[in-house]
Amino acid sequence: MEAIATFKKELSSPKKIFITTHVKPDADALGSSLGLANYLIKKGHEVTVVTPTDYPSFLNWMEGNDSVLDFSREDQQKKATAALNEADVIFCLDFSGLSRVNELGEMIRKSDAYIVNIDHHQDPEDFADFRYWSTEAAATCELIYELIVKLGDKDLIDKDIAECLYAGIMTDTGGFRHPNTTKNVHLVVAELIELGANPSQIANWIYDSNSVNRLKFIGFAISRRLVVLEDLHTAYFAISKKDLKKYQSRTGDTEGLVNYALSLDGIKLAALFSEREDGIKISFRSSSEVAVNKFAASYFNGGGHKNAAGGKSEQTLKDTIERFESLVEEHQDELFVGEAVSAD
Numbered sequence: 090m091e092a093i094a095t096f097k098k099e100l101s102s103p104k105k106i107f108i109t110t111h112v113k114p115d116a117d118a119l120g121s122s123l124g125l126a127n128y129l130i131k132k133g134h135e136v137t138v139v140t141p142t143d144y145p146s147f148l149n150w151m152e153g154n155d156s157v158l159d160f161s162r163e164d165q166q167k168k169a170t171a172a173l174n175e176a177d178v179i180f181c182l183d184f185s186g187l188s189r190v191n192e193l194g195e196m197i198r199k200s201d202a203y204i205v206n207i208d209h210h211q212d213p214e215d216f217a218d219f220r221y222w223s224t225e226a227a228a229t230c231e232l233i234y235e236l237i238v239k240l241g242d243k244d245l246i247d248k249d250i251a252e253c254l255y256a257g258i259m260t261d262t263g264g265f266r267h268p269n270t271t272k273n274v275h276l277v278v279a280e281l282i283e284l285g286a287n288p289s290q291i292a293n294w295i296y297d298s299n300s301v302n303r304l305k306f307i308g309f310a311i312s313r314r315l316v317v318l319e320d321l322h323t324a325y326f327a328i329s330k331k332d333l334k335k336y337q338s339r340t341g342d343t344e345g346l347v348n349y350a351l352s353l354d355g356i357k358l359a360a361l362f363s364e365r366e367d368g369i370k371i372s373f374r375s376s377s378e379v380a381v382n383k384f385a386a387s388y389f390n391g392g393g394h395k396n397a398a399g400g401k402s403e404q405t406l407k408d409t410i411e412r413f414e415s416l417v418e419e420h421q422d423e424l425f426v427g428e429a430v431s432a433d
């Protein structure tokens with residue numbers, strides 16, 4: 090039987106379903122989880138959405154947000170664990186390796202449930218019974234839309250579902266600007282608009298919900314924490330724990346900062362290093378020709394997409410950026426393939 094037919098059969102009677110996504114969920118991670126959850130609930134399933142950590146408050150408008158369990162919260166872990174243990178089906182959305190969901194990863198690996206992985210990252214780990222995966226897709230939300238249509242249920246996509254899915258596609262394409270903004274992206278969002286998603290309303294909820302502290306933090310970061318290595322076509326921000334504390338930074342406050350570095354004329358590789366409780370979190374962004382996911386995977390224990398990736402470092406902030414600078418210098422020929430890098 091075709092994998093998708095088996096998958097369809099698996100969902101043909103009411104099931105207990107557990108949906109999870111990667112740490113620090115973004116709009117694609119949460120939008121795909123809640124978009125799918127709202128659809129599965131309509132199909133008569135019992136659904137629990139569990140995130141490994143918290144997520145930015147500018148995502149709280151999504152339908153179903155109030156029922157999401159945060160596994161990192163002691164008061165919600167027990168309920169989340171019970172839902173995972175009782176699940177007939179587990180959906181893993183917007184991540185390709187079980188290390189991206191912290192402790193939930195090993196629990197999922199050991200589970201006897203039917204495991205589904207829906208994702209658009211490179212090099213998926215082989216942990217699922219059914220994988221709906223394409224690196225051609227700009228967002229996991231695009232794949233969820235396609236899958237619902239393939240299952241013959243387009244008419245079940247209501248305004249709430251359309252809004253969740255639209256949000257993920259909007260943010261994973263950087264507001265329809267990144268190189269992953271394809272014809273299919275526009276065709277899918279056109280359908281989602283038809284089904285009730287309001288583009289300017291969703292953009293407003295996500296992009297225009299800054300706190301004064303966040304805006305001041307961005308101003309501070311750009312004026313005091315931006316380093317430009319013009320000869321290497323590289324620019325980065327290095328943000329310390331103290332900086333984050335000074336501006337009372339909340340989850341999501343550094344989101345998008347790295348794009349300011351990439352917006353500089355002539356810059357093809359941008360990075361953001363932020364010092365967190367558990368080490369240095371790194372975001373990489375690049376222009377279309379430069380592959381940052383390989384760089385992140387080779388040197389910073391990370392991965393992601395060609396032009397948007399992430400990683401981590403256990404060194405100090407200072408040592409991490411020193412290492413980064415020398416790695417870029419050392420590997421400039423492979424990073425900037427076919428690019429004129431004027432280091433001389």
Ligand code: 5GP
Pocket residue numbers: 111115183189371372373390391392393394397398399400401
């Ligand atoms: P962001 O910079 O927005 O946190 O992440 C950009 C992209 O890289 C996302 O698709 C995200 O899933 C991926 N990514 C971020 N951090 C990591 C990481 O530590 N490991 C892996 N494999 N992917 C990451």
Ligand code: MN
Pocket residue numbers: 117118183209227228229261
């Ligand atoms: Mn995504």
